[in-house]
Amino acid sequence: xxxxxxxxxxxxxxxxxxxxxxxxxxxxxxxxxxxxxxxxxxxxxxxxxxxxxxxxxxxxxxxxxxxxxxxxxxxxxxxxxxxxxxxxxxxxxxxxxxxxxxxxxxxxxxxxxxxxxxxxxxxxxxxxxxxxxxxxxxxxxxxxxxxxxxxxxxxxxxxxxxxxxxxxxxxxxxxxxxxxxxxxxxxxxxxxxxxxxxxxxxxxxxxxxxxxxxxxxxxxxxxxxxxxxxxxxxxxxxxxxxxxxxxxxxxxxxxxxxxxxxxxxxxxxxxxxxxxxxxxxxxxxxxxxxxxxxxxxxxxxxxxxxxxxxxxxxxxxxxxxxxxxxxxxxxxxxxxxxxxxxxxxxxxxxxxxxxxxxxxxxxxxxxxxxxxxxxxxxxxxxxxxxxxxxxxxxxxxxxxxxxxxxxxxxxxxxxxxxxxxxxxxxxxxxxxxxxxxxxxxxxxxxxxxxxxxxxxxxxxxxxxxxxxxxxxxxxxxxxxxxxxxxxxxxxxxxxxxxxxxxxxxxxxxx
Numbered sequence: 001x002x003x004x005x006x007x008x009x010x011x012x013x014x015x016x017x018x019x020x021x022x023x024x025x026x027x028x029x030x031x032x033x034x035x036x037x038x039x040x041x042x043x044x045x046x047x048x049x050x051x052x053x054x055x056x057x058x059x060x061x062x063x064x065x066x067x068x069x070x071x072x073x074x075x076x077x078x079x080x081x082x083x084x085x086x087x088x089x090x091x092x093x094x095x096x097x098x099x100x101x102x103x104x105x106x107x108x109x110x111x112x113x114x115x116x117x118x119x120x121x122x123x124x125x126x127x128x129x130x131x132x133x134x135x136x137x138x139x140x141x142x143x144x145x146x147x148x149x150x151x152x153x154x155x156x157x158x159x160x161x162x163x164x165x166x167x168x169x170x171x172x173x174x175x176x177x178x179x180x181x182x183x184x185x186x187x188x189x190x191x192x193x194x195x196x197x198x199x200x201x202x203x204x205x206x207x208x209x210x211x212x213x214x215x216x217x218x219x220x221x222x223x224x225x226x227x228x229x230x231x232x233x234x235x236x237x238x239x240x241x242x243x244x245x246x247x248x249x250x251x252x253x254x255x256x257x258x259x260x261x262x263x264x265x266x267x268x269x270x271x272x273x274x275x276x277x278x279x280x281x282x283x284x285x286x287x288x289x290x291x292x293x294x295x296x297x298x299x300x301x302x303x304x305x306x307x308x309x310x311x312x313x314x315x316x317x318x319x320x321x322x323x324x325x326x327x328x329x330x331x332x333x334x335x336x337x338x339x340x341x342x343x344x345x346x347x348x349x350x351x352x353x354x355x356x357x358x359x360x361x362x363x364x365x366x367x368x369x370x371x372x373x374x375x376x377x378x379x380x381x382x383x384x385x386x387x388x389x390x391x392x393x394x395x396x397x398x399x400x401x402x403x404x405x406x407x408x409x410x411x412x413x414x415x416x417x418x419x420x421x422x423x424x425x426x427x428x429x430x431x432x433x434x435x436x437x438x439x440x441x442x443x444x445x446x447x448x449x450x451x452x453x454x455x456x457x458x459x460x461x462x463x464x465x466x467x468x469x470x471x472x473x474x475x476x477x478x479x480x481x482x483x484x485x486x487x488x489x490x491x492x493x494x495x496x497x498x499x500x501x502x503x504x505x506x507x508x509x510x
Contacts, residue, residue, distance in 0.1 A: 003065070004029040004161060004192050005050065005081075010059035012045055019045040020056070021216040027161065032183055032193045034203050034224075037213035037236060038433040040404060043196045046213070047163045050194075051083040052076040063161075082154025083163040086170075088146050090138045097121045097134035100153050124152055129185050142498070143291060144175030148182070162186065165196045170292050173461060173494035180206050198236075200229045200243075200434070201462065212236055237435040245466040247445045253282035254317075256453035257303075257422050262312035264302045272298040274477035275312070280422070280453040285444070287456045287468030287485070291497050295477035296457050297339065300426045303455070304336045305329035317421055330359050335420030337411055339427040339457075341404070345411040348400035352392060355399050356381035356414050388413035389439070405436030412443055423447055426457045441467060461490055475499045 005027040012020040019042045027033050035043040048054045050061065052070040061068055063079045070076050073083070090099050097118045106116040121134040130148045138146060147167065154162055168176045183193055183206060197203060203210050204224060212219040212235045219235050233241050257280045266272035272295045280286045290296055301307035303314060305326040314322045321332050330336075338344035346355050357366050357377055366377055381395040390409045392402060399407060408428070415423065425444060429437040444467060448454055458464050464471055468485040473496040480496040 002029050003027070004063065006060075006062040007046070007050065008060045008062070010046060010049060010056050010061075012042075012049060012054060012056050018216050020049070023059070023213070023216075023218050025211055025218065025221070027192055027194060028209075029192050030187055030190055031208040032187055032195060032206055034195045034197060034207040034210040035213060036197060036200075036203055036210050036232060038198050039430075041213045042216040043213050044165055047083065047165065047194065047196055050076065051081060051163060077157050077159070080158055080160035081163070082157060082159030082161070084147065084150040084154060084165065084167065086166040088150050090146060090149060092137070092139035094138060095134065096132050096136050096138065096141070096149050096152075099138055099149055100124075100134075100156050102153075104157065120156070121152065124155055128152075128155060128182070128189065130182060142175070143170045144172070144178060147171070147175075147179070151182070151186075160190070161192045161194070163194045163196070166198075167195060168197065168199060168202055169459070172291060172497045173490040174498065175494075176202065200232050203232060204229060214238065233434045237433050239435060241434050241438050243434070243438075245441050245445065247467075248449065250285075250448070250469040251283045251451075253451055255279050256282050256317055257455065258313075258315040258318075259303070260313045260315075262299070262302060262314065263310045264298050264307055265310060266298055271310075272477050273302060273309075276474075276477075276479055277312075278472055278479060278482060280455060282421070282451045282453050283448060284469040285448050285454040285456050285467050286482075287458065287464040287471045288474055289458070289461060289464045289471055289493055289497060290474035292459055294474045296474055297426070298477075299474070300339070300424060300455075300457055303329075304334060304424055327359075330418070330420075333421040335415035335418055335423040337408075337415055337423070337425040337428045339430065341407050341411055346399045346407060349398060351396050351398060352385065352390070352402075352410060353378045353381035353395040355410060356384050356395070358414065360414075360418060384410070384413040384417060388416075388443075405432045405439075408432060408436065408440065412440065416443070416447060421453060423452050423454045424457075425454060427459065428456070429458075429460070429463060437463075461493060465490070465493075473497055 003026050007023060007025045010020050010023040023046060037043045045054065049056050052072045052075050055071055061070060068079060100121050101117045106113040118134045125132050130152055132145060132148050132152065167179060171179065187193060195206065207224045209221065210224055211221045212232065214236060229243060233243060260277050262273055262276045263271060264273040276299060288296055298307055302309050305324050305328065308323050313320065316332050316334065319332060321329055342348060357380065366372055378395050385392060385395055388409045390413065391406050429440050444454060456467055465485060465488060470482055471485050471488050472482045473480045473493060475497060476499060
């Protein structure tokens with residue numbers, strides 16, 4: 001196979017960050033090439049350079065053997081390079097056909113030739129086996145189908161090289177399988193595909209070649225057929241990691257959290273949580289699975305006091321905490337590992353010592369006269385930093401100076417130290433490397449084994465299956481079913497994540 005893209009000596013820095021450091025990478029025609037690495041490793045920056053969204057500080061790019069200067073997406077498109085971003089760029093009220101032709105509309109004189117547009121879209125869809133309905137409105141089709149529209153948009157513009165940024169992040173397991181088939185079909189027709197991902201399992205299933213990027217540098221490039229998940233994980237992190245979660249059978253106690261018919265609105269005033277009921281006992285992890293945007297965030301915010309319930313009741317250890325303030329919820333015994341650690345979990349311009357007591361700073365142990373006892377606060381934070389292996393020169397360092405994994409460790413240390421009866425963990429490993437994920441998983445299981453009740457919300461189905469004792473699947477603001485994690489499968493969970501019901505009778509209902 002001939003080289004279609006060569007990137008030589010690519011370097012790119014932003015204030016305080018070396019995103020790409022002298023990167024060399026070659027893409028061959030007709031291959032699926034994965035860029036593997038954690039958030040912040042530099043993968044997306046590199047591909048944004050290839051697509052013309054960034055210009056490199058140093059380095060050269062060759063397309064089909066010819067040196068090129070890509071200073072805008074228009075130039076990238078003219079060179080046959082297309083990009084499907086993680087967050088789709090579609091117009092919801094427009095039809096599939098209208099979105100695909102947008103900006104390149106076929107005309108009959110000065111008027112849009114919609115018949116030709118629909119004919120072109122149908123031909124393109126059939127050629128690449130993408131099976132989309134050109135008449136359907138974007139707002140009425142599934143996320144997986146929207147992704148097909150984005151791929152067709154790039155093909156309509158003549159893309160020979162497709163870059164897909166975290167393409168499976170918002171898909172159900174079934175849609176991920178369908179995407180794999182689509183990519184192989186595109187490659188069989190001569191297209192070249194670059195996938196940006198951090199998901200090891202999908203690398204093994206979807207790719208021909210994998211390049212591992214860590215801290216802005218290329219660590220290695222391997223044939224997928226000649227490697228395995230364990231080796232890729234070790235190269236991503238720089239050490240051996242355990243990819244399996246060890247846990248004993250749950251030892252259940254009293255009911256800790258009880259939700260009855262909870263309803264809540266989203267930021268637009270539309271109902272996002274539509275009558276959710278469940279309970280969690282001490283010593284168990286209830287996982288909430290679902291495609292992003294099905295009410296999980298609003299549900300978590302309602303439980304933790306960040307959003308008001310419009311209806312229903314929330315009880316913690318039989319005490320009503322419905323619509324209590326976040327302060328009252330914390331004092332009642334709820335710990336919270338938030339999805340967005342920068343906006344909700346930490347104050348980045350505060351020291352680690354100050355962040356370590358957020359929410360408990362009113363306690364008498366940290367007070368001195370009318371102010372704070374910084375000697376005791378620093379002692380307390382040093383104890384947590386040591387116990388939870390937060391990698392930092394000292395407790396005086398600002399939170400913003402830590403890596404994502406160490407920021408998450410500090411949040412976990414603070415929340416666990418409070419000894420809450422309920423721990424709400426929302427996307428607790430988002431953006432972490434596999435080493436940090438291993439650590440977080442181990443700590444969550446430890447808390448469960450100590451008798452804590454844990455509500456785990458994650459978009460990573462592997463994480464939900466590995467950690468949960470029971471799994472609640474959310475779709476369109478409702479719980480489709482609550483199932484026993486021991487007998488749950490990806491396939492059946494995927495059906496429910498898309499709003500379908502399964503015929504499994506052995507599962508426990510809610």
